[in-house]
């Protein structure tokens with residue numbers, strides 16, 4: 001009886017390991033880099049990813065520059081000769097461009113595992129935050145070391161053009177309400193006028 005429990009536990013742990021292994025993709029890279037320093041960003045798929053409909057890598061183009069590596073946008077990767085062996089990894093090289101942060105986000109749609117059953121993994125979304133240079137100061141949207149009307153107008157522009165990325169929320173959401181709009185711009189103007197900074 002004890003052996004049966006033991007066996008059941010072993011099977012359970014093996015399944016848990018395999019299951020978590022398939023889905024626990026991670027972006028591997030350093031967390032902090034200097035301006036002009038390059039980093040190699042990799043995702044290790046093992047042999048579990050056999051095909052996908054699309055793959056897209058997004059990042060903060062203001063603080064980070066794509067240098068080389070796999071394409072940032074791919075679609076309909078279906079190659080029957082390679083599906084069984086799967087894709088082992090993806091590699092991208094970036095360079096620090098300006099002080100701030102950049103969240104590298106990898107979005108894979110319609111992923112299929114490379115095992116014999118070709119199980120659907122569905123959509124995979126992985127992200128990692130990288131700090132570039134000294135990072136950021138809340139309110140200093142253009143990372144020039146000063147908080148003033150330029151930052152306020154950048155906020156207005158971002159809002160008007162609907163050009164707000166995840167990283168902007170950390171830097172420019174002055175009242176921490178999850179939105180970036182004229183309220184945040186006027187908080188910056190008030191801070192500047194009152195010499196709070």
Ligand SMILES: [Ca+2]
Pocket residue numbers: 139140141142143144145146147148150151
């Ligand atoms: Ca500024």
Ligand SMILES: [Ca+2]
Pocket residue numbers: 172173174175176177178179180181183184
């Ligand atoms: Ca806000």
